[in-house]
Amino acid sequence: MKFSSQEEYGLRCLLRIAKFYHVGKSLTIPEITRAEGLSEHNTGKILRVLRLGGFLTAERGQTGGYTLSRSPGEIKINDVLFVLGGKLYDDSFCQLHSGAGDLCTNSIDCSVRSLWKIIQDAVNSVVKDLTLKDLLGSENELFELISQGSLKSVDN
Numbered sequence: 001m002k003f004s005s006q007e008e009y010g011l012r013c014l015l016r017i018a019k020f021y022h023v024g025k026s027l028t029i030p031e032i033t034r035a036e037g038l039s040e041h042n043t044g045k046i047l048r049v050l051r052l053g054g055f056l057t058a059e060r061g062q063t064g065g066y067t068l069s070r071s072p073g074e075i076k077i078n079d080v081l082f083v084l085g086g087k088l089y090d091d092s093f094c095q096l097h098s099g100a101g102d103l104c105t106n107s108i109d110c111s112v113r114s115l116w117k118i119i120q121d122a123v124n125s126v127v128k129d130l131t132l133k134d135l136l137g138s139e140n141e142l143f144e145l146i147s148q149g150s151l152k153s154v155d156n
Contacts, residue, residue, distance in 0.1 A: 003085070010046045010084040011077075011135070012036050014055060018072045018132050026065030046084075053083030072133035081127060088120050 016035055017027050033043045047066055050056045057069045068075065126146055134145060 003081075006046060006049070007081055007085045009036065009038060009042065010050060011080065013038075013043065013046055014050060014068075014075075014080060014132060015135055017056065017066055018068055018075075018136055021068050021072055024067075026059060026063075026067045028065040031065070049084060050080075053080070055080060055083070068132075072136060073131050075132040076128070077130040077132065077135065078124065078127040080132070088116065088123060 013032055013036060016032055020027060029040055029043050029047065032038070032047070033040045036043070038046075047056060047058075051058055051066070055069055055075055056066045058064070058066050130146075134142060137145075
């Protein structure tokens with residue numbers, strides 16, 4: 001199973017911007033591009049998706065740049081992943097992957113559909129309460145949060 005580069009780089013760009021949230025600094029496309037090792041075109045495209053998804057605000061001009069639209073503790077990773085790439089599995093899955101016909105030949109009793117649903121449920125259980133603030137901590141801190149099942153909604 002793979003996550004798309006848009007999901008990976010989108011999360012990285014969002015985290016880069018989140019690091020400056022509490023000091024009120026906005027970041028420009030060239031700054032994010034250099035810090036993340038992406039092309040300016042790709043960075044701009046990803047930031048546009050995040051802005052349209054409601055996670056970023058953009059200011060034009062010499063002092064402009066991108067900032068979070070709300071605090072890192074209020075931005076759910078589940079919502080970000082959905083905006084960046086959608087779900088691995090949803091109810092339209094069978095319609096999109098029916099093969100040559102209009103109706104999937106396995107639509108009545110499909111163990112593959114069940115597998116994708118189980119995987120989606122597992123992903124949801126990890127990211128449903130995970131926030132951008134949680135990702136700002138260290139890798140070990142995040143692993144502890146997830147492995148102990150102690151994710152919670154955090155304030156600012």
